[in-house]
Amino acid sequence: MRELFRRQPRFTTSDEEDVRSQVPNDLWVKCPKCGELAYNKEHLHGHRVCQRCGYHFRLDARERIALLADPESFTEWDVELVPNDPLGFSVDGETYAEKAHKTTAKSGVTEAVISGEITIGGRPAALVVTDFSFMGASMGSVYGEKLSRASERAAAGCYPLITVSASGGARMQEGLFSLMQMAKTTAALTKLSEQRLPHIAILTDPCYGGVTASYATVADVIIAEPGALVGFAGPRVIEQTIRQKLPEGFQTAEFLLEHGMIDQVVPRSALKASISLLMNIYQQAAGCLVPPERLVAGFADA
């Protein structure tokens, strides 16, 4: 009986760099949570969610855009912005510029953020997504600038901003420039508020540090994917500080929901529909939003 009340197995930190890389070939995908094997084709078709236990694999930026945007509706913004090395930063003989080049070659993206205009259910929106494979989607100057421009464009174009964030936090290689991106991106969001335009934030695994403590959590609606780890300090840092194991489920999306920090936990399969529904509701709010001529033909307002 006593066993029943014993503390559950401890929370384990999610260290896997990219769970997909552990799979020997592209044919099968193994769920890191329940061990279920799935055909890669089916796995992709199911938006990388384990059909057995519901584990949400990480998506890269391209997959994320495909998940949310209407087909062929994405027009990328600011692709020409790439990292600069304002500090002359170098770690063990490797400069920041070299590291960024290497990461680009490996990940196929030039920065941790991709932004652009999309339509969702025929309605235009600004979309900003992160790509964790680029330096842990840490927030530096390019990230901050792309996000700020997206906010300002959404405000000017009179449509909502949707951000999808996974991030390890601030980019050490840009020092205080990266801390100030928290102030900059958050300030840019005030331009949306002035226009009474909504910012819908989607928090995905893992989301930490400067991103969680800035633009991503001052949204009008905050949605997290099931099981996503979201916090300020990482679990390892906290464990080292308090010298005890963290409770099971600590910093998960469900934990945040229970503690009143976020609005909803929405599974990936329902994410686009949830956003679409919200956009529909804001559409009818006072002072809103998208002028009728911007609506894609054939999509009458509900």
Added chain:
Amino acid sequence: MPESNERSPWDRVQIARNAARPHTLHYVNQLCSDFVELHGDRAAGDDQALVGGLAHFRGRSVMILGHQKGENTKENIARNFGMPKPTGYRKALRLMRHAEKFRFPIITFVDTPGADPGLTSEEGGQAFAIADNIYAMATLETPIVSVVIGEGGSGGALAIGVADRVLMLENSVYSVASPEAAAAILWKDAARAPEAAAAMRVTAPDLLSFGLVDDIIPEPTPAHEDPAATIVAVGDAIERHLDTLIELTADGPGALLQARYAKYRAMGRWTETQQANITTPASQTT
């Protein structure tokens, strides 16, 4: 202690952390009359690591906010070494809104190792609390002057550090993560903190040259060796900047807020390339 121009970034980190350096309440007690401390976030508690209240500063009613380190171990434990918890940020936000309502200028003293890396702070939503403050400060309709008097540590500092003027004492430091944390992230070795401090360019002169802070208050003698003179110099600098900012608000807060937005909007360095050889998602989403 080496002469000012020979000090390494790590030397500055050590000076910034010197326990004999004046802390927020030293400045308040010597620069202000009639300090009325205001407590609590009206929801969950009163954080001793972040103090605030109303005061008269050189003829003006102002709102003061600051991280507060302890003078001894016992007090440091009570004040969590100057690391605020969510209640602290929420108290700060309450006092900032209060200041805005009565059009009191806000003076903040930044002196924290950073946010609290603890279980309860995470449960209490510290990321959300920090974000709320940063967001509010972007459009707060009253002048804000912030002075980094010791350690400016990450989000814990920024949560009261978004300001029309950010001043740094010559030997203070300001960084995105403590040098130890950055070294742990970069090399998995906190002992390489001195290298991280140098690489991250945490000193006042470097940050002024980047345009990330607005002014440096010289310390001809380091603050811990001559606290009285340092405090007066800080008071003079705050007064000078406040005068300018208040002039700017003569016709309402519009010009002040525009300038604040432009200042933060311009922060960041990047390169614009013409290369389009990277495959963009646009061609792959179909």
